[in-house]
Amino acid sequence: MFARRRFAVLKNLLEYVGIEPGRLHFSWISSAEAEKFQKTVAAVTEAVKALGPAQHMIKDIRKVA
Amino acid sequence: MSDNAEFSPRIAAFLCNWCSYGAADLAGVSRLQYPPNIQVIRIPCTGRMSPKFILAAFRKGVDGVWVSG
Amino acid sequence: MEAIAQKIREAAKRLLSEGKVDVVIGYAKGSVPMREYPYFAYTPEEAENLTWTSFCCNNLALYTIRRPGRMAVVAQGCVSRNLVNLINENQFKREDLYVIGVNSPGMVDRRKVQALFPGKTITEVIEEPEHLLVKGQGFEQRIERKKFLRSNCLTCVQRNPVISDEMIGEKGPEGHGGNIDNVAAPWEKLIPAERWAELQETLKDCIRCYACRDACPLCYCHVCFVDEAQPQWCGKTQDEADVATFHILRAFHCAGRCTDCGACESACPQGIKMRRLTSKIEKDIRELYGYRPGMEIGATPPMSLFRPNDPQDFIK
Structure with missing residues:
Protein backbone atom coordinates (compact mmCIF):
# COMPACT_ATOMS: atom_id res chain seq x y z
CA MET A 1 0.00 0.00 0.00
CA PHE A 2 2.90 2.32 0.74
CA ALA A 3 4.50 0.75 -2.30
CA ARG A 4 1.49 1.75 -4.36
CA ARG A 5 2.15 5.45 -3.80
CA ARG A 6 5.81 4.96 -4.53
CA PHE A 7 5.09 3.09 -7.75
CA ALA A 8 2.55 5.67 -8.88
CA VAL A 9 5.12 8.45 -8.60
CA LEU A 10 7.97 6.37 -10.00
CA LYS A 11 6.03 5.15 -13.02
CA ASN A 12 4.95 8.70 -13.81
CA LEU A 13 8.53 9.89 -13.48
CA LEU A 14 10.03 7.17 -15.65
CA GLU A 15 7.43 7.73 -18.33
CA TYR A 16 8.06 11.43 -18.05
CA VAL A 17 11.74 11.00 -18.87
CA GLY A 18 10.97 8.85 -21.87
CA ILE A 19 10.73 5.19 -20.83
CA GLU A 20 7.83 3.88 -22.93
CA PRO A 21 4.65 3.19 -20.91
CA GLY A 22 4.67 -0.49 -21.90
CA ARG A 23 8.09 -1.25 -20.44
CA LEU A 24 7.17 -1.01 -16.82
CA HIS A 25 4.35 -3.09 -15.41
CA PHE A 26 2.80 -3.43 -12.00
CA SER A 27 0.22 -5.94 -10.85
CA TRP A 28 -1.36 -7.40 -7.77
CA ILE A 29 -1.63 -11.19 -7.89
CA SER A 30 -2.50 -13.34 -4.92
CA SER A 31 -0.79 -16.69 -4.42
CA ALA A 32 -4.02 -18.45 -5.35
CA GLU A 33 -4.35 -16.75 -8.74
CA ALA A 34 -2.16 -18.92 -10.94
CA GLU A 35 -4.37 -18.22 -13.91
CA LYS A 36 -4.12 -14.47 -13.47
CA PHE A 37 -0.35 -14.94 -13.20
CA GLN A 38 -0.29 -16.81 -16.48
CA LYS A 39 -2.39 -14.18 -18.22
CA THR A 40 -0.34 -11.32 -16.83
CA VAL A 41 2.95 -12.87 -17.95
CA ALA A 42 1.52 -13.23 -21.43
CA ALA A 43 0.25 -9.64 -21.44
CA VAL A 44 3.53 -8.21 -20.15
CA THR A 45 5.58 -10.20 -22.66
CA GLU A 46 3.26 -9.15 -25.47
CA ALA A 47 3.50 -5.46 -24.51
CA VAL A 48 7.29 -5.50 -24.29
CA LYS A 49 7.59 -7.47 -27.51
CA ALA A 50 5.49 -4.88 -29.31
CA LEU A 51 7.88 -2.15 -28.19
CA GLY A 52 10.98 -3.95 -29.40
CA PRO A 53 14.38 -3.98 -27.69
CA ALA A 54 15.05 -1.32 -25.04
CA GLN A 55 16.99 1.69 -26.31
CA HIS A 56 17.38 3.84 -23.23
CA MET A 57 18.98 3.57 -19.83
CA ILE A 58 21.31 0.81 -20.99
CA LYS A 59 24.87 1.29 -19.91
CA ASP A 60 27.13 0.84 -22.88
CA ILE A 61 30.58 -0.06 -21.58
CA ARG A 62 32.16 0.62 -24.97
CA LYS A 63 31.03 4.23 -24.84
CA VAL A 64 32.61 5.04 -21.49
CA ALA A 65 35.67 2.82 -21.43
CA MET B 1 17.37 -8.78 -33.83
CA SER B 2 16.16 -7.14 -37.02
CA ASP B 3 12.74 -8.71 -37.23
CA ASN B 4 10.29 -7.84 -34.49
CA ALA B 5 8.46 -11.14 -34.88
CA GLU B 6 11.58 -13.03 -33.80
CA PHE B 7 12.37 -10.65 -31.00
CA SER B 8 12.29 -12.39 -27.67
CA PRO B 9 12.39 -9.82 -24.89
CA ARG B 10 14.09 -10.22 -21.54
CA ILE B 11 11.85 -9.14 -18.69
CA ALA B 12 12.92 -8.79 -15.09
CA ALA B 13 10.03 -9.91 -12.88
CA PHE B 14 10.19 -8.79 -9.27
CA LEU B 15 7.75 -11.06 -7.46
CA CYS B 16 6.62 -10.78 -3.86
CA ASN B 17 7.45 -13.89 -1.90
CA TRP B 18 3.96 -14.20 -0.48
CA CYS B 19 1.81 -13.27 -3.43
CA SER B 20 3.02 -13.53 -6.99
CA TYR B 21 5.88 -15.87 -6.22
CA GLY B 22 3.33 -18.24 -4.77
CA ALA B 23 1.18 -17.73 -7.84
CA ALA B 24 4.15 -18.56 -10.07
CA ASP B 25 4.71 -21.69 -8.03
CA LEU B 26 1.07 -22.65 -8.30
CA ALA B 27 1.12 -21.99 -12.04
CA GLY B 28 4.05 -24.37 -12.32
CA VAL B 29 2.39 -27.06 -10.20
CA SER B 30 -0.82 -26.66 -12.21
CA ARG B 31 1.12 -27.08 -15.48
CA LEU B 32 -0.03 -23.73 -16.82
CA GLN B 33 2.02 -22.59 -19.79
CA TYR B 34 3.40 -19.08 -19.92
CA PRO B 35 6.07 -17.31 -22.02
CA PRO B 36 9.66 -18.06 -21.00
CA ASN B 37 10.79 -14.42 -21.25
CA ILE B 38 10.50 -13.49 -17.62
CA GLN B 39 13.40 -13.84 -15.24
CA VAL B 40 12.02 -14.07 -11.75
CA ILE B 41 13.63 -12.22 -8.87
CA ARG B 42 12.09 -13.00 -5.53
CA ILE B 43 11.68 -10.12 -3.08
CA PRO B 44 10.46 -10.49 0.50
CA CYS B 45 7.58 -8.08 -0.08
CA THR B 46 6.63 -5.47 -2.66
CA GLY B 47 7.60 -2.95 -0.01
CA ARG B 48 11.20 -4.10 -0.52
CA MET B 49 11.06 -2.76 -4.06
CA SER B 50 13.29 0.21 -4.64
CA PRO B 51 13.53 2.39 -7.73
CA LYS B 52 17.21 1.46 -7.73
CA PHE B 53 16.29 -2.10 -8.68
CA ILE B 54 14.22 -1.00 -11.65
CA LEU B 55 16.86 1.39 -12.95
CA ALA B 56 19.63 -1.16 -12.36
CA ALA B 57 17.64 -3.73 -14.32
CA PHE B 58 17.23 -1.34 -17.26
CA ARG B 59 20.88 -0.41 -17.06
CA LYS B 60 21.90 -4.07 -17.31
CA GLY B 61 19.87 -4.31 -20.50
CA VAL B 62 16.47 -5.81 -19.83
CA ASP B 63 13.67 -4.85 -22.19
CA GLY B 64 10.97 -4.62 -19.59
CA VAL B 65 10.39 -4.67 -15.85
CA TRP B 66 7.43 -6.19 -14.12
CA VAL B 67 6.76 -5.70 -10.44
CA SER B 68 4.07 -7.81 -8.90
CA GLY B 69 2.77 -7.99 -5.37
CA MET C 1 17.37 45.21 1.33
CA GLU C 2 20.06 46.93 3.36
CA ALA C 3 17.47 47.94 5.97
CA ILE C 4 16.46 44.30 6.39
CA ALA C 5 20.11 43.22 6.52
CA GLN C 6 20.67 45.76 9.30
CA LYS C 7 17.72 44.36 11.25
CA ILE C 8 18.98 40.80 10.78
CA ARG C 9 22.36 41.84 12.18
CA GLU C 10 20.71 43.50 15.16
CA ALA C 11 18.54 40.46 15.86
CA ALA C 12 21.53 38.14 15.54
CA LYS C 13 23.64 40.27 17.87
CA ARG C 14 20.86 40.37 20.43
CA LEU C 15 20.27 36.60 20.30
CA LEU C 16 23.96 35.81 20.58
CA SER C 17 24.72 38.26 23.38
CA GLU C 18 21.69 37.13 25.37
CA GLY C 19 22.89 33.57 24.93
CA LYS C 20 19.57 32.47 23.48
CA VAL C 21 21.24 30.59 20.66
CA ASP C 22 24.71 29.19 20.02
CA VAL C 23 24.87 30.09 16.36
CA VAL C 24 23.04 32.28 13.90
CA ILE C 25 22.97 30.86 10.41
CA GLY C 26 22.60 33.49 7.73
CA TYR C 27 24.21 34.79 4.57
CA ALA C 28 27.41 36.76 4.13
CA LYS C 29 28.69 38.73 1.21
CA GLY C 30 30.59 36.60 -1.27
CA SER C 31 34.13 37.41 -2.35
CA VAL C 32 32.83 37.96 -5.87
CA PRO C 33 29.56 39.72 -6.66
CA MET C 34 26.33 37.71 -6.78
CA ARG C 35 27.80 34.83 -4.79
CA GLU C 36 26.42 35.24 -1.26
CA TYR C 37 27.36 32.28 0.88
CA PRO C 38 26.07 30.65 4.08
CA TYR C 39 27.59 32.19 7.17
CA PHE C 40 27.72 30.97 10.75
CA ALA C 41 27.90 33.68 13.39
CA TYR C 42 28.97 32.38 16.79
CA THR C 43 29.71 35.74 18.44
CA PRO C 44 28.01 39.15 18.31
CA GLU C 45 31.07 40.47 16.44
CA GLU C 46 30.72 37.85 13.76
CA ALA C 47 27.08 38.82 13.37
CA GLU C 48 28.33 42.03 11.74
CA ASN C 49 29.14 40.00 8.62
CA LEU C 50 25.57 38.86 8.03
CA THR C 51 23.84 40.29 5.01
CA TRP C 52 20.64 40.07 3.00
CA THR C 53 20.73 40.66 -0.74
CA SER C 54 19.13 39.45 -3.95
CA PHE C 55 21.55 36.56 -4.25
CA CYS C 56 20.88 34.54 -1.09
CA CYS C 57 20.31 31.37 -3.08
CA ASN C 58 21.56 28.64 -0.72
CA ASN C 59 19.00 26.90 1.42
CA LEU C 60 20.07 27.43 5.03
CA ALA C 61 17.88 24.62 6.34
CA LEU C 62 20.65 22.30 5.13
CA TYR C 63 23.05 23.51 7.82
CA THR C 64 20.74 22.75 10.73
CA ILE C 65 21.09 19.02 10.15
CA ARG C 66 23.21 17.20 12.77
CA ARG C 67 24.21 20.49 14.37
CA PRO C 68 24.28 20.30 18.15
CA GLY C 69 22.96 23.14 20.29
CA ARG C 70 20.41 25.83 19.70
CA MET C 71 20.48 27.63 16.40
CA ALA C 72 18.83 30.61 14.82
CA VAL C 73 18.20 30.52 11.09
CA VAL C 74 17.43 33.38 8.75
CA ALA C 75 14.49 31.93 6.88
CA GLN C 76 12.44 33.08 3.94
CA GLY C 77 9.47 31.04 2.70
CA CYS C 78 11.26 28.06 1.19
CA VAL C 79 13.85 27.75 3.98
CA SER C 80 11.11 27.78 6.60
CA ARG C 81 9.23 25.08 4.70
CA ASN C 82 12.36 22.95 4.66
CA LEU C 83 12.81 23.55 8.38
CA VAL C 84 9.25 22.32 8.95
CA ASN C 85 10.10 19.30 6.80
CA LEU C 86 13.13 18.53 8.93
CA ILE C 87 11.16 18.91 12.16
CA ASN C 88 8.54 16.53 10.77
CA GLU C 89 11.32 14.10 9.92
CA ASN C 90 12.61 14.34 13.51
CA GLN C 91 15.96 15.83 12.63
CA PHE C 92 15.79 18.33 15.49
CA LYS C 93 13.29 19.75 17.90
CA ARG C 94 11.30 22.90 17.36
CA GLU C 95 12.60 24.24 20.71
CA ASP C 96 16.20 24.13 19.49
CA LEU C 97 15.35 26.32 16.57
CA TYR C 98 14.85 30.05 16.48
CA VAL C 99 13.51 31.25 13.16
CA ILE C 100 14.34 34.75 12.05
CA GLY C 101 11.66 35.14 9.43
CA VAL C 102 12.08 37.33 6.37
CA ASN C 103 9.72 37.90 3.49
CA SER C 104 11.57 36.71 0.42
CA PRO C 105 11.86 39.34 -2.30
CA GLY C 106 12.61 36.51 -4.74
CA MET C 107 16.22 35.76 -5.44
CA VAL C 108 17.97 36.78 -8.62
CA ASP C 109 19.58 34.25 -10.93
CA ARG C 110 23.20 35.28 -11.37
CA ARG C 111 23.35 33.39 -14.67
CA LYS C 112 20.55 35.47 -16.12
CA VAL C 113 22.37 38.65 -15.09
CA GLN C 114 25.68 37.42 -16.44
CA ALA C 115 24.04 36.44 -19.72
CA LEU C 116 23.27 40.11 -20.25
CA PHE C 117 26.99 40.90 -20.29
CA PRO C 118 28.63 38.12 -22.27
CA GLY C 119 32.37 37.96 -21.87
CA LYS C 120 32.45 40.80 -19.36
CA THR C 121 33.25 40.64 -15.68
CA ILE C 122 30.77 42.09 -13.25
CA THR C 123 32.62 43.69 -10.36
CA GLU C 124 29.82 45.17 -8.35
CA VAL C 125 26.07 44.88 -7.98
CA ILE C 126 24.27 47.57 -6.01
CA GLU C 127 20.84 46.84 -4.61
CA GLU C 128 18.00 49.27 -5.16
CA PRO C 129 14.38 48.65 -4.21
CA GLU C 130 13.16 47.44 -7.59
CA HIS C 131 16.37 47.52 -9.58
CA LEU C 132 19.92 46.28 -9.53
CA LEU C 133 22.79 48.50 -10.59
CA VAL C 134 25.30 46.24 -12.30
CA LYS C 135 28.80 47.61 -12.64
CA GLY C 136 31.93 46.35 -14.33
CA GLN C 137 34.97 47.66 -16.08
CA GLY C 138 33.71 50.21 -18.58
CA PHE C 139 30.01 49.51 -18.21
CA GLU C 140 27.20 50.26 -15.84
CA GLN C 141 23.58 49.30 -16.24
CA ARG C 142 20.44 49.46 -14.16
CA ILE C 143 18.32 46.33 -14.57
CA GLU C 144 14.86 45.49 -13.33
CA ARG C 145 15.03 42.95 -10.53
CA LYS C 146 11.82 41.20 -11.41
CA LYS C 147 13.01 40.20 -14.89
CA PHE C 148 16.01 38.31 -13.52
CA LEU C 149 14.40 36.24 -10.80
CA ARG C 150 15.22 32.57 -10.53
CA SER C 151 12.56 30.54 -12.31
CA ASN C 152 11.47 28.81 -9.10
CA CYS C 153 11.08 32.19 -7.39
CA LEU C 154 8.78 33.35 -10.18
CA THR C 155 6.33 30.55 -9.46
CA CYS C 156 6.76 30.65 -5.68
CA VAL C 157 3.59 30.37 -3.62
CA GLN C 158 5.04 30.89 -0.16
CA ARG C 159 7.31 33.90 0.17
CA ASN C 160 6.53 34.51 3.83
CA PRO C 161 7.97 32.07 6.35
CA VAL C 162 5.62 29.34 7.53
CA ILE C 163 7.05 29.44 11.04
CA SER C 164 8.86 32.33 12.63
CA ASP C 165 9.80 33.38 16.14
CA GLU C 166 10.57 36.86 14.99
CA MET C 167 9.66 38.60 11.79
CA ILE C 168 12.14 40.98 10.20
CA GLY C 169 10.38 43.59 8.12
CA GLU C 170 6.81 43.28 6.97
CA LYS C 171 5.07 40.24 5.61
CA GLY C 172 4.61 40.66 1.90
CA PRO C 173 2.56 39.09 -0.86
CA GLU C 174 2.86 35.31 -1.12
CA GLY C 175 3.48 34.89 -4.82
CA HIS C 176 5.24 36.55 -7.73
CA GLY C 177 2.40 35.96 -10.13
CA GLY C 178 3.83 32.94 -11.94
CA ASN C 179 1.74 29.77 -11.94
CA ILE C 180 3.70 26.60 -11.24
CA ASP C 181 1.16 24.46 -13.09
CA ASN C 182 1.95 26.24 -16.33
CA VAL C 183 5.66 25.51 -16.22
CA ALA C 184 5.93 22.30 -14.18
CA ALA C 185 6.79 19.13 -16.06
CA PRO C 186 7.61 20.78 -19.40
CA TRP C 187 7.99 17.51 -21.31
CA GLU C 188 4.55 16.12 -20.66
CA LYS C 189 3.26 17.08 -24.10
CA LEU C 190 6.05 15.22 -25.91
CA ILE C 191 6.20 11.63 -27.13
CA PRO C 192 8.56 9.22 -25.28
CA ALA C 193 11.41 9.43 -27.78
CA GLU C 194 11.41 13.23 -27.64
CA ARG C 195 11.29 13.16 -23.86
CA TRP C 196 14.37 10.98 -23.75
CA ALA C 197 16.14 13.32 -26.15
CA GLU C 198 15.18 16.29 -23.96
CA LEU C 199 16.48 14.49 -20.88
CA GLN C 200 19.79 13.81 -22.58
CA GLU C 201 20.00 17.39 -23.76
CA THR C 202 19.31 18.63 -20.22
CA LEU C 203 21.82 16.35 -18.55
CA LYS C 204 24.56 16.31 -21.17
CA ASP C 205 26.78 18.73 -19.26
CA CYS C 206 26.50 16.93 -15.93
CA ILE C 207 29.92 16.27 -14.46
CA ARG C 208 28.58 14.28 -11.51
CA CYS C 209 30.01 16.66 -8.93
CA TYR C 210 26.92 16.13 -6.73
CA ALA C 211 26.70 19.83 -5.91
CA CYS C 212 22.92 19.56 -6.31
CA ARG C 213 22.83 16.83 -3.71
CA ASP C 214 25.14 18.69 -1.34
CA ALA C 215 23.12 21.89 -1.59
CA GLN C 230 28.43 -2.87 -2.60
CA PRO C 231 26.09 -3.24 -4.33
CA GLN C 232 26.72 -0.31 -6.60
CA TRP C 233 23.33 0.86 -7.79
CA CYS C 234 24.52 3.90 -9.62
CA GLY C 235 27.61 3.73 -11.81
CA LYS C 236 30.22 6.43 -11.45
CA THR C 237 30.82 7.19 -15.11
CA GLN C 238 29.41 9.93 -17.30
CA ASP C 239 27.59 7.41 -19.42
CA GLU C 240 24.07 8.58 -20.22
CA ALA C 241 22.54 5.70 -18.29
CA ASP C 242 24.54 6.47 -15.16
CA VAL C 243 23.86 10.19 -15.30
CA ALA C 244 20.16 9.56 -15.90
CA THR C 245 20.06 7.05 -13.05
CA PHE C 246 21.59 9.58 -10.70
CA HIS C 247 19.21 12.36 -11.63
CA ILE C 248 16.10 10.17 -11.65
CA LEU C 249 16.88 8.68 -8.25
CA ARG C 250 17.87 12.02 -6.79
CA ALA C 251 14.58 13.50 -7.96
CA PHE C 252 12.66 10.51 -6.66
CA HIS C 253 14.23 10.82 -3.22
CA CYS C 254 12.75 14.32 -3.05
CA ALA C 255 9.23 13.03 -3.74
CA GLY C 256 6.78 14.64 -1.35
CA ARG C 257 9.57 16.61 0.32
CA CYS C 258 10.89 19.03 -2.30
CA THR C 259 9.80 22.59 -1.60
CA ASP C 260 11.10 23.87 -4.93
CA CYS C 261 13.66 26.13 -3.24
CA GLY C 262 15.92 26.02 -6.29
CA ALA C 263 19.13 25.46 -4.31
CA CYS C 264 20.10 22.58 -6.62
CA GLU C 265 19.92 24.68 -9.76
CA SER C 266 21.71 27.59 -8.13
CA ALA C 267 24.48 25.30 -6.89
CA CYS C 268 25.04 23.54 -10.21
CA PRO C 269 28.32 24.69 -11.77
CA GLN C 270 27.10 23.56 -15.18
CA GLY C 271 23.72 25.26 -15.08
CA ILE C 272 21.69 22.08 -15.40
CA LYS C 273 17.96 22.55 -15.01
CA MET C 274 17.15 19.63 -12.73
CA ARG C 275 13.89 21.25 -11.72
CA ARG C 276 12.49 19.85 -14.94
CA LEU C 277 12.54 16.51 -13.13
CA THR C 278 11.65 17.56 -9.59
CA SER C 279 8.78 19.77 -10.74
CA LYS C 280 7.14 16.74 -12.32
CA ILE C 281 7.22 14.83 -9.04
CA GLU C 282 6.05 17.85 -7.11
CA LYS C 283 3.14 18.22 -9.49
CA ASP C 284 2.24 14.53 -9.20
CA ILE C 285 2.28 14.68 -5.41
CA ARG C 286 0.08 17.76 -5.50
CA GLU C 287 -2.38 16.25 -7.94
CA LEU C 288 -2.47 12.67 -6.66
CA TYR C 289 -2.28 13.26 -2.92
CA GLY C 290 -3.08 16.95 -2.51
CA TYR C 291 0.05 17.67 -0.51
CA ARG C 292 2.43 20.60 -0.40
CA PRO C 293 5.59 19.83 1.58
CA GLY C 294 6.59 21.80 4.63
CA MET C 295 3.43 23.81 5.15
CA GLU C 296 2.54 22.58 8.62
CA ILE C 297 4.32 21.05 11.59
CA GLY C 298 3.08 17.56 12.34
CA ALA C 299 1.87 16.75 8.83
CA THR C 300 2.60 13.19 7.70
CA PRO C 301 4.66 13.07 4.50
CA PRO C 302 2.62 11.60 1.63
CA MET C 303 5.14 8.83 1.02
CA SER C 304 4.71 7.42 4.52
CA LEU C 305 0.97 7.38 4.28
CA PHE C 306 -1.64 5.60 2.20
CA ARG C 307 -5.34 5.75 1.69
CA PRO C 308 -7.48 2.83 0.52
CA ASN C 309 -8.72 4.87 -2.42
CA ASP C 310 -5.35 6.00 -3.76
CA PRO C 311 -5.30 5.91 -7.56
CA GLN C 312 -4.18 2.55 -8.92
CA ASP C 313 -5.34 2.38 -12.55
CA PHE C 314 -1.77 1.64 -13.59
CA ILE C 315 -1.76 -1.63 -11.63
CA LYS C 316 -3.20 -4.63 -13.39
Missing part, protein backbone atom coordinates in the same frame (compact mmCIF):
# COMPACT_ATOMS: atom_id res chain seq x y z
CA CYS C 216 19.83 20.12 -1.02
CA PRO C 217 18.34 20.32 2.48
CA LEU C 218 16.56 17.02 1.89
CA CYS C 219 19.71 15.00 1.31
CA TYR C 220 21.02 14.00 4.70
CA CYS C 221 21.43 10.22 4.42
CA HIS C 222 24.61 8.99 6.09
CA VAL C 223 25.52 7.10 2.95
CA CYS C 224 24.09 8.45 -0.28
CA PHE C 225 23.07 5.91 -2.91
CA VAL C 226 25.72 7.26 -5.28
CA ASP C 227 28.42 6.50 -2.73
CA GLU C 228 27.25 2.96 -2.10
CA ALA C 229 29.79 0.54 -3.50
